[in-house]
Amino acid sequence: MTTTTQERPTGTTTEHVDVLIVGAGISGIGAAHHLKERFPGRSFVILDALDARGGTWWTHRYPGVRSDSDLFTFGYRFKPWRGASIATSEEILSYLDEVIADDGLAERIRYRHRVTTASWSSAEHRWTVEGTREDTGESVRLTTDFLWMCQGYYDHDRPYRPQWPGLDRFGGAVVHPQQWPADLETTGKRVVVIGSGATAATLVPALADTAAHVTMLQRSPTFFFARPKTHELAETLRALDVPDDWTHEILRRAYIAEGDEITRMSFEQPDELRELLIESMRPQLPEGFDIDKHFNPSYRPWQQRLALLPDGDMFTAIREGKASVVTDTVDTFTETGIRTSSGEELAADVVVTATGFDLSVFGGVSFAVDGQPVDFPSRVTWRGLMISGVPNMAYVFGYFRASWTLRADLVSEFVCRLLARMQERGATTVVPTLRPQDADMPLRPWAVPENFNSGYVMRSADRMFKQGDREPWIHLREYAEERTALPALDLDDDSLVYR
Structure with missing residues (x-):
């Protein structure tokens, strides 16, 4: 018609x-x-x-x-x-x-x-x-x-961003990822990313490459899951000149099966899945890193979204000292950064409010x-x-x-x-x-x-x-x-x- x-x-x-x-x-x-x-x-x-x-x-x-x-x-x-x-x-x-x-x-x-x-x-x-x-x-x-x-x-x-005390007196830049300015400069700057979801998991390692330091300030922990950026099976199939549509279908089924199993465990064996996730993180983080405080949420695995880390990139940034994690809430913004509810001062030139939508x-x-x-x-x-x-x-x-x-x-x-x-x-x-x-x-x-x-x-x-x-x-x-x-x-x- x-x-x-x-x-x-x-x-x-x-x-x-x-x-x-x-x-x-x-x-x-x-x-x-x-x-x-x-x-x-x-x-x-x-x-x-x-x-x-x-x-x-x-x-x-x-x-x-x-x-x-x-x-x-x-x-x-x-x-x-x-x-x-x-x-x-x-x-x-x-x-x-x-x-x-x-x-x-x-x-x-x-x-x-x-x-x-x-x-x-x-x-x-x-x-x-x-x-x-x-x-x-x-x-x-x-x-x-x-x-x-x-x-x-x-x-x-209209992204979601809480209104924190003292925000108007902060002397640096405050941006939401959904409205990222094209001319924002973070090279050599101290950056605080508020939030720990999928967006923060992307931003922290990306900013850490050139920033003076990146701090992820989270109100509560998130489960993180490191995965290879390229599946080993995909590399094998391509090396064998397997047609693209075959490779696509085989990898699709492999990822679906893996996802089905993780979802099943989240309902039927949540404690075992929690242990699996935590133990997968432990060797990728610095010795002595407090996983229970920073990466062990109170909710059941997959009751909120698992944050994916390709090749464990955020863990690498933490391990190399380019990034750190603070689990606390915002008491107030100051002229030079953020004071948390426990009294810790986080110096910042740029604050990224990765607080969702x-x-x-x-x-x-x-x-x-x-x-x-x-x-x-x-x-x-x-x-x-x-x-x-x-x-x-x-x-x-x-x-x-x-x-x-x-x-x-x-x-x-x-x-x-x-x-x-x-x-x-x-x-x-x-x-x-x-x-x-x-x-x-x-x-x-x-x-x-x-x-x-x-x-x-x-x-x-x-x-x-x-x-x-x-x-x-x-x-x-x-x-x-x-x-x-x-x-x-x-x-x-x-x-x-x-x-």
Whole structure:
């Protein structure tokens, strides 16, 4: 089908497409590939508020920015990864560029298009999506039969940063990794990085190469996991001239098996996994380093994200005296640095607040169904794929304990199956609907703390949709279960209402 346009009384041109994808990152580009492959005759466009493709990989410019997952699983199933297991943002963007070129997607992507509202009309069986051109300020309006939200999961514009006492009197620079200035100079400077998650684990060794010293100030410990940047098996297979697609599939399966085992242990043998992680760190750190204080969290392994260290680079920086760890809280900023709650003075020329982000519900887009605003905190997820009472809309949210793209591929396959089933049934609308037996179903938080309790999840829980206590209203499953469960979903389940 081709796109059509019409003129509305306001003078704004309205364009119609069969499917509208919001977001040109890993999820959106993958969705476009699956859609074009499965339905070559359907029209679609991708809208993205940023200046270029990549989402996180475009916005994050801090030193050393890299993947926190192996690229054999973070890469798409349909596109072999040919590089090292851990990749830089530039390498990931180049990989996405190849997908865009292979599938001819460039003409389908419209950058600097910020979506602000999405309104469903049951009378017209379609969405009206409105927004703004970031470069010109022009209004944008499209209609679509199906809306596919691939915008990512956090707020690109407003990172999370606590307001500490004395911040205004600090004489140095204070930066958040999400808003890294291109002209920031850290060579020869004393740097304090506040935080100890995946971003801090990337920044500390990258800055330590040229800084006078880097101190990682953490409120509480994180589990760190050192991994080779290049898998030994990949080197063996390439030396044998094994085809790239074979190498990709073999390494993909190897990493999935390893991840499945670590996840299983985190639930069934948490004490054994804790010991395994701690003992793997011990020989890589200086003699006498207090692992229990700095790298032995109170939470269960994988109750928060394991921070990956390629080739143990942060441990190397600590061992060589280029970096150090302080486990304490901020009492106040001073003119020359930070005073911790225990009274220790940390001198700093630059403070990096690697304190994370907040979740964003569908990119902050305001949704309405038949003129009524959608209050997402009162809605329930349908298998982490759709939202109760919201017609013809699917979304992508990846895994906490496995690569995001593993689920993005599964979601894409599901959406294509759903579109095909709608066509078979002659339906213009499909909406997840609570059944009579679900009327008194207890609603649970979007994320249960006993399962996963990272700060960004807990901080944002009140603005997120809910889950129930039974199928199909449960989400955040593990890949080991969903890789067979999602492809086998019954699309004629009575919780999906077709019209």
